[in-house]
Amino acid sequence: MANNPRKKNPPEEDSKVIPLIKGRRATSYDVARLAGVSQSAVSRCFKPGSSISGKMRERVMKAAKELEYQPNAIARGLITQRSNLVAVLVSGRLNLYYPEALFKITEELSAAGLRALLFTVENEEDAEAVIEQAWQFQVDGVISASHMSQEQYQLLEKRKIPVVFFNRYFADHPNTVVYCDPTEQVEELAEKVAELGHERAALINGPMDNMVSRERMKMSKSALAKSGLKVVAEVQGDFSYESGAAGLQELQQAAEQPSVIICINDMMAMGCVDEARSVLGLNVPEDLSIISFDGIGMSQFSSYELTTIRQPIGRMSEAAVRMITERVERPDQSHEKRVFEGAVIQGGSIARAPS
Amino acid sequence: MANNPRKKNPPEEDSKVIPLIKGRRATSYDVARLAGVSQSAVSRCFKPGSSISGKMRERVMKAAKELEYQPNAIARGLITQRSNLVAVLVSGRLNLYYPEALFKITEELSAAGLRALLFTVENEEDAEAVIEQAWQFQVDGVISASHMSQEQYQLLEKRKIPVVFFNRYFADHPNTVVYCDPTEQVEELAEKVAELGHERAALINGPMDNMVSRERMKMSKSALAKSGLKVVAEVQGDFSYESGAAGLQELQQAAEQPSVIICINDMMAMGCVDEARSVLGLNVPEDLSIISFDGIGMSQFSSYELTTIRQPIGRMSEAAVRMITERVERPDQSHEKRVFEGAVIQGGSIARAPS
DNA sequence: GTGAAAGCGCTAACAA
């Protein structure tokens, strides 16, 4: 490299000292040379909390501005062993219905001086590859809102990469989690529909390999039982609008017909409502009551106004980012699980049971 | 650093050669030492297309596997001047209604060996900060689906960072763009509503600082004029459901009432439909026809079934990624603009004009 | 085909 600006005092002197080679971006050496100080002085100017005189700072900053110098985060990461990168794992399929969390997380990370390296993972092989990628890029941490097997998690743990799970966790393994527990709210709603005279309920479940889905199903069943409702049928969907509609159709086959349906997420509930109204000719909620989970924005559009249980996505995202930064600072800190309550949205999708 | 594994043949010999220091991640030196080869041999094994013997590769790979070695992408980026990072700029506000593109882009980038560094930008200051961040992280390119001023773009250009604009561009400046042009489809629909006997139309516009919004507005007006429809009123929204509903309310004040409304995006159209039905007691499409743009998944839910113009988001995302990789390879290549046609979705939100 | 050595741009320990 003939033009290496690094060599100190080359014999040929200035002839070689080109301030800024065509198109090359300025380095701290360029700034140091222009300001007539050492390179480390430049470095210190860009590190908050370094001891540096006002005069020096001024000189350096002037030169830096002139050369449009910005420290190279990649090089910094190499030496500090901190990339300031956090891998955010989302499932496209799921997050299509739930983008709020992703954007909130990205913003919060940004505010904490971290960048979001986005990965989509749809299945276990994806997760495998994504984890290797994240590892190669030396991410400081992982926020996982997608599928991840226990082996995969343990791999990350072994590699000392902090992981925060968003709305999922491993029950039999210590892990750091932010989670929404709508148990109380389901019970509240189950009691309410019981009071409204409902006796037979059905469930439209989500994918069984999804923890949120399984949990919601479980708590729904026990809440229904507690309030004396009978579960007359149960079908499975995949979180999508279409599968909600299909689920309702499938329920038509049941021996006993439910007067209230619990859908494991809003999107399926919307499919269910639409199918009931436009295909089966039923009125919701007069002929059929529907309850769901999530509280996404759309669920409150006038066409739906679902009675649903909202997750405090904003607070959860905030918590996830706070937890990841904490674990990055202190990796050996003990695990923590932050559980947020849900909140009932009193929509208009439940009513007195038809007689 | 006492345990630096790099020093060749230290006087004290093996005593110092710890295979893998507790918790330290393996480097190419560790692998080289274990395999009994040079460090550069290891490097070559992980660079496709390097000349290396099968025997060597095997030995190295065995050692690498044993140490769970994966090359450090940060260090590689430092030396190769290629971070393999692409900044993806989205507007949370907008993309909340349009997450498909983001996920598709991320996936495509991934397939091309690039990682998405996600940034949300809501306003011009955000853009400023985000561009500096992207620059610090040495991104190889930028895909911008959010606001960016011409000055900001020129800054990136000056810094030789390739930019691909997604659904926006600067008319008076060469730039690389993927874009959807629904002009023909608007004209087709305008003609259709004219045939259906409509004479008075209104517009619910998006934000005026948004190019897509302005373009759609312009082409809608000219299409309406071409088909002989009169624009009786025009109000402004912000792309949101609520603003669509509010827009319809505002239109009620107009001297002449429209029989057809063009909404600049689906989300506002949905707000409009709901407001018409549930507040004004109008039937859509019998009393009021509605046309919109985007063709998002939700627009086809049975409650809405909008007649809208779809953007081929999948193909556009693919194109954007292809274009950014090309520009990263050959930065001096001339600019290109890829324009995709829209496609009319024959929904159920237009009908014969009420008499 | 393989190894030695230089150096990407930065931080941090140390010396002055």
Next chain:
DNA sequence: TTGTTAGCGCTTTCAC
């Protein structure tokens, strides 16, 4: 407070 120096982990000539 400032400068000197030694690397972070990798790729890439350049000899052999």
